[in-house]
Amino acid sequence: MQTIGKLSKTTGVKVPTIRYYEEVGLLPEAERSTGNQRLYGSATTDRLSFIRHARDLGFTLEAIRDLLSLSDTPDQSCAAADQIAKAQLVAVRDRLARLRALEIELERMIAQCAQGTIADCRVIKVLGNHDLCGHEHSQKDQAVQ
Amino acid sequence: MQTIGKLSKTTGVKVPTIRYYEEVGLLPEAERSTGNQRLYGSATTDRLSFIRHARDLGFTLEAIRDLLSLSDTPDQSCAAADQIAKAQLVAVRDRLARLRALEIELERMIAQCAQGTIADCRVIKVLGNHDLCGHEHSQKDQAVQ
DNA sequence: CTTGAACCTCTAGTTGCTAGAGACATTAAG
DNA sequence: CTTAATGTCTCTAGCAACTAGAGGTTCAAG
Incomplete structure (x- = not known):
């Protein structure tokens, strides 16, 4: 205690x-x-x-x-738990994809910095890229979070 | 426009x-x-x-x-940009590690559910595991986010 | 047995939005 | 060219998830 x-x-x-x-x-x-x-x-x-x-x-x-x-509630219906787990898994994977993209870009920037220049920062482009995230940017989607 | x-x-x-x-x-x-x-x-x-x-x-x-x-400000000192990028990279990698752990656990649960049982849910254990995150749980750290 | 840190409850403030009121702007249909 | 619908404007208020502070109680070290 x-x-x-x-x-x-x-x-x-x-x-x-x-x-x-x-x-x-x-x-x-x-x-x-x-x-x-x-x-x-x-x-x-x-x-x-x-x-x-x-x-x-x-x-x-x-x-x-x-x-x-x-x-x-481990004894709740498997269907319910399954649904929750699956929905969260989608959210998790989505985040993983975008985080990986950001990771790569930050690595690139740091490498470039070592050479004395950061003139072409693409950090914005990276997360702006729609292809990386598996979902639409709708109001509904945003609410889910 | x-x-x-x-x-x-x-x-x-x-x-x-x-x-x-x-x-x-x-x-x-x-x-x-x-x-x-x-x-x-x-x-x-x-x-x-x-x-x-x-x-x-x-x-x-x-x-x-x-x-x-x-x-x-692509023309700011490389040292400053480098510091920001590195700090954010640490944060990003930290999140990646924990998200992967959560992904794996959710996958496991869904697989188990397919077999009709979710009696041993370890979802809490997964993110409670200190080894997966590279940082201390201090007040300071929390403030940084 | 006291004194200082840790705890209690309660209220108010902060961040990052989000919704609503009332008024002006734009557009499309008649 | 008008008028109705829809979109935008500013401003104020509310919500989620904390966070800090006031004023008072409990605990544990000396």
């Missing part, structure tokens, strides 16, 4: 953010000490690290809720 | 968001028609697509500002 401060340090999630996640239901309500302070077991560390990474990768709290539900 | 609505459609960025980006300086102030409506050339399409993708990949507007500065 650890306090919220310890949990914050091990996961890198700020203390108020942890309380916020509890408030919005991403974390279960914590046990309390006799003096009303939150106490956490090690399972929360994993869960919170997961949330942190997923947020950092650009997933919304809603998407994260979906992903967590895969873990939380 | 296209109107803001057309630009919105081709890039998938909502009209008010485009105006917002202009307001915060990510887009230059647009030319205006005689009737005071914004008009955009094709360069803005690329720039806006870039911003959209970068946002979607989880970069902050500040990080995007940095990346755009590589394009905007």
Whole structure:
């Protein structure tokens, strides 16, 4: 059992953010000490690290809720879990493709820089390239995120 | 020359968001028609697509500002550009590693689902794994994003 | 048993949009 | 050439996901 401060340090999630996640239901309500302070077991560390990474990768709290539900209700219908997993997989692959393109371009720029010039920066072109992302740029699509 | 609505459609960025980006300086102030409506050339399409993708990949507007500065000021010192590019490259690679791990896990789950069970979901473990991300989980680090 | 760090709740502010009101501009149809 | 529909304008307000601060309580080291 650890306090919220310890949990914050091990996961890198700020203390108020942890309380916020509890408030919005991403974390279960914590046990309390006799003096009303939150106490956490090690399972929360994993869960919170997961949330942190997923947020950092650009997933919304809603998407994260979906992903967590895969873990939380292992006995739910496979069809439902499958649908969630597949939708998220599409989103993940899409991001991978674009990140790879950006990686290559940054590498190119750094290499060019070593030769003393960055006159032809194509960093904008790279992510502007439609072919790299498998989806349309529609309003609907944007909302999904 | 296209109107803001057309630009919105081709890039998938909502009209008010485009105006917002202009307001915060990510887009230059647009030319205006005689009737005071914004008009955009094709360069803005690329720039806006870039911003959209970068946002979607989880970069902050500040990080995007940095990346755009590589394009905007090709005559700036190579050392500065190099530093920005290298920092962003580290961030990009970090994300790639974690996204790949998540991809693999989602694939595994979907495969397992095809066999009728998802009893052992390890989706949380995957992103909770410290070894996959090259950075410490410190407050400072979190602020950088 | 005290004192200073860590914790509590609650309210308010920040970032990055997003939606709505009310007014002007543009376009296409009659 | 008018008029209706659609698009755009500015401005204000709201939402998501935090983040910081005030004012008070708890804990744990000395």
